[in-house]
Amino acid sequence: MDRRTFLGAALLAATGCASGAQPDPVAFRIVRHAAASDGVRIAWRDSSPSGGPAILFSNGGGQAMAVWDAIVAPLTATHRVLLHDRRGTGDSETGAPETHTFETFRDDAFTVMDAAGVKTAIVCGLAFGSRVAVRMALDNPTRLDGLALFDATGAPPAPEAERIAGAEEAERLRTAAGIPTPPRDPAWTAMTYPEARGLNARALQGHPDWIAGLSMIRMPTLVAVGEQDPNIAGGRRLAQEIHGARFVAMPMTGHGSNVQRPDLLTGLLQQFLSGLLR
Numbered sequence: 001m002d003r004r005t006f007l008g009a010a011l012l013a014a015t016g017c018a019s020g021a022q023p024d025p026v027a028f029r030i031v032r033h034a035a036a037s038d039g040v041r042i043a044w045r046d047s048s049p050s051g052g053p054a055i056l057f058s059n060g061g062g063q064a065m066a067v068w069d070a071i072v073a074p075l076t077a078t079h080r081v082l083l084h085d086r087r088g089t090g091d092s093e094t095g096a097p098e099t100h101t102f103e104t105f106r107d108d109a110f111t112v113m114d115a116a117g118v119k120t121a122i123v124c125g126l127a128f129g130s131r132v133a134v135r136m137a138l139d140n141p142t143r144l145d146g147l148a149l150f151d152a153t154g155a156p157p158a159p160e161a162e163r164i165a166g167a168e169e170a171e172r173l174r175t176a177a178g179i180p181t182p183p184r185d186p187a188w189t190a191m192t193y194p195e196a197r198g199l200n201a202r203a204l205q206g207h208p209d210w211i212a213g214l215s216m217i218r219m220p221t222l223v224a225v226g227e228q229d230p231n232i233a234g235g236r237r238l239a240q241e242i243h244g245a246r247f248v249a250m251p252m253t254g255h256g257s258n259v260q261r262p263d264l265l266t267g268l269l270q271q272f273l274s275g276l277l278r
Contacts, residue, residue, distance in 0.1 A: 029045070031044070032045065032115070034112055036095070036108050037111070038099060040094070040108075042084055042086075042111060042112060043092045044085070044116070046081075046082055047079075048116065053122065053277075054079065054080040054120070054122070055122040055123070056113060056123050056124070057129070058125035059086065059090075059128075060151065061200060062197075063188055063258075064091070064188060064190050066190070067185075067258055068083055071266050078273070078274075082118065086129075086200060087105070088100060088193065088197075088199045089200065090192065091192045092192075093193065098202075100199045100200055102132060105200075105203065119143065120144065122144070126151050126257070127150070128157075128200065133148075134211060146272070148222045148224075149235075150224050150257055150258065151225055152225060152235050153237075154214060155231075157204060159230075163229070173228070173252040184259065214238065215241050218244075220276055221246070222246050223235050223246070224247070224257070224268055225247075225248075225249065226249070226255065226260075227249050228253060231255065
């Protein structure tokens with residue numbers, strides 16, 4: 001399937017009607033808390049029950065789990081959706097500064113799966129969250145059924161100025177094409193513990209030039225990065241190093257694709273997930 005056909009099918013999937021048991025939308029809004037190994041309370045939400053395979057989302061830097069609401073709504077008909085806030089973000093407690101590492105974030109994500117009684121899940125990570133997802137896949141692959149990585153790279157983060165410039169250029173292109181950019185919702189970045197702002201970035205200290213061992217990942221993998229995202233070269237390399245991974249360059253999309261193109265992300269995820277169900 002060529003790129004144009006793949007993106008077209010993804011967008012059609014985003015507007016299609018899914019079948020299956022619908023979760024209770026009120027119950028899905030309930031925030032639960034799971035205790036990490038050091039006692040930190042990790043906030044999470046669960047669309048259960050669906051009877052379908054589970055998918056766990058790992059948020060971008062500074063994002064709260066509410067950022068996924070519009071994207072995951074169509075997925076709940078076929079999948080059990082788990083959302084969570086990393087420690088120090090959203091409704092999750094902060095924990096000690098030294099615990100803000102990708103290894104701890106990995107363990108916290110598995111804690112959420114354990115609290116939900118989920119043995120295995122597809123993990124979807126965006127930007128910072130994709131690094132957590134990769135760590136999960138490398139360190140405990142038997143608990144992952146698949147991997148979806150958006151805005152991802154194995155290199156250190158691009159300078160903020162480059163990310164902002166790319167997002168602004170993508171918005172100009174969307175405006176010219178008549179594609180609206182969703183208004184920002186304060187809930188996407190709300191924090192119960194604002195004193196923790198910036199602590200997650202400690203995990204990036206001493207980040208290697210490239211994440212090692214990616215060729216060891218052997219599971220269905222989607223890597224999708226915006227054409228205006230400075231991570232696009234790193235995303236292509238990720239897909240090349242992860243065995244059998246599919247790469248998609250998202251048009252008119254900068255860094256932060258889940259808030260810029262939720263329609264496109266939904267379609268790409270639905271198509272990826274439907275392939276796993278076959």
